[in-house]
Amino acid sequence: MPPDKTVRTAASLPPAEQSQEQKMQSMISALWERSRHTVAERAQLLQSAGELWNDNRLDAATRLRAVDSAHKLAGVLGTFGLPRGTDLAREAEGLFGQATPPDKAEIERLQVLLAELTRLIDRGPNPTV
């Protein structure tokens, strides 16, 4: 079964579930506010690791921390209503986790996707979703 990446919209639910959806959304929004600092720190770690990679100065321990941070972001962002963030973090996890050194195209791709990931996290979940 593929992962369910999308938090459903309230409008797609029957009325009895809509209030439950709204209550849950409100609770998730509050939890996002509590978690966003940790989430942003993980994204910052990825940015720093990406810069080190670009300078050919990324050591093994930092690379493994980047894999771990990307994995955690992939697991949580979709639950908070950022499914695109999960996709980007999963791609970053794959790039940092690969056995062979990255080529120029992979480093460029990493920089682009990390920039988008950081923007998404800064913006936060769309309250209407």
Place this chain on the structure above:
Amino acid sequence: MTRRILIIDDEDDIRQVAAMSLETVAGWDVMLANSGKQGIERASAEQPDAILLDVMMPEMDGPTTLLKLKASGVTSHIPVLLLTAKVQGPDQRRFAEMGVAATLFKPFDPLTLARQISAALGWKEGD
């Protein structure tokens, strides 16, 4: 009947959102543990109806925790659902061979998590 679920995950935000989901949507009682070691202790002492277990954790990871739970006569009967952000088929086959009841995927939908657990364990409303 109120279900009692133990969530074992090292990530605070995942524990909190899963707990909120199961308590709010399904009305279940939720217990929390932030490590495999703490999870085994709580499972042994409090005998939950099911365990939701993260795969990637520092020190004792999910599969190791699962093996210990299944090896103990006190906890071997408790169904365990693994929660993972990895989607590779070989991992799922390995987990099934280790006695896991089901594998659920992160990110999960908080509105349907309880339904996914119930479906995986064959629980019906009002059981």
